[in-house]
Amino acid sequence: MRIDIITGLPRLLVSPLQESILKRAQEKGKATIVVHDLREYAHDKHRTIDDTPFGGGAGMVLKPEPIFECIESLQRERRYDEVVYLSPDGEPFTQRLANELSLKEHLILLCGHYKGVDQRVRDALVTREISIGDYVLTGGELAAAVVVDAVVRLIPGVLSDSESLLSDSFQDGLLGSPQYTRPADFRGMKVPDVLLAGDHKEIERWRMEQRLSRTHERRDDLFPSKD
Numbered sequence: 356m357r358i359d360i361i362t363g364l365p366r367l368l369v370s371p372l373q374e375s376i377l378k379r380a381q382e383k384g385k386a387t388i389v390v391h392d393l394r395e396y397a398h399d400k401h402r403t404i405d406d407t408p409f410g411g412g413a414g415m416v417l418k419p420e421p422i423f424e425c426i427e428s429l430q431r432e433r434r435y436d437e438v439v440y441l442s443p444d445g446e447p448f449t450q451r452l453a454n455e456l457s458l459k460e461h462l463i464l465l466c467g468h469y470k471g472v473d474q475r476v477r478d479a480l481v482t483r484e485i486s487i488g489d490y491v492l493t494g495g496e497l498a499a500a501v502v503v504d505a506v507v508r509l510i511p512g513v514l515s516d517s518e519s520l521l522s523d524s525f526q527d528g529l530l531g532s533p534q535y536t537r538p539a540d541f542r543g544m545k546v547p548d549v550l551l552a553g554d555h556k557e558i559e560r561w562r563m564e565q566r567l568s569r570t571h572e573r574r575d576d577l578f579p580s581k582d
């Protein structure tokens with residue numbers, strides 16, 4: 356999979372993409388992630404990428420020309436499955452959407468900043484808008500990092516067996532079970548006996564009970580509606 360991220364603040368994305376599982380996925384050749392600095396597509400000597408909004412109002416709007424040039428130059432190289440704009444106006448990002456995107460071959464992620472992008476970019480180029488939650492970030496960069504992280508770890512061969520997806524919260528619509536490691540007794544707080552006894556059937560049963568009760572208590576909305 357190849358993901359091209361377009362941003363006016365490329366440095367915000369450097370370290371999240373160069374650590375841990377995302378780093379390994381790129382080293383293994385499972386994902387190619389390329390960050391494009393929007394300023395390289397600006398033509399004036401100040402490399403301007405934003406301007407004040409027509410009609411007035413606070414904040415700055417990303418200009419259409421650099422974004423059009425950047426996306427069109429990428430589209431001349433390959434066919435993109437989606438051009439995603441990260442925005443609080445977008446469809447909510449969920450595990451289901453992460454699964455769907457992980458099956459794509461080529462994605463563009465466009466990060467807005469300031470007051471967002473010129474609407475003509477959204478009308479003409481963007482195929483999908485995604486929000487990572489009902490709150491407003493300074494820009495789309497951290498949202499893009501979240502989307503890339505959630506999507507890339509789903510690509511087959513990225514996670515090792517011990518990091519298996521199968522027990523992930525949400526992968527089957529339930530939250531995860533409690534996890535413990537050594538020591539079995541820490542300051543008098545004991546690991547549940549069932550996890551120490553070695554009966555794997557019993558452990559699986561206990562974990563599923565824990566997942567169901569945790570989901571019921573914390574996120575009852577995740578269960579299919581009863582009406």
Ligand code: ADE
Nearest residue numbers: 441442443486487492498
């Ligand atoms: N840009 C600003 N806020 C955002 C959000 N909540 N999700 C995605 N992109 C954003």
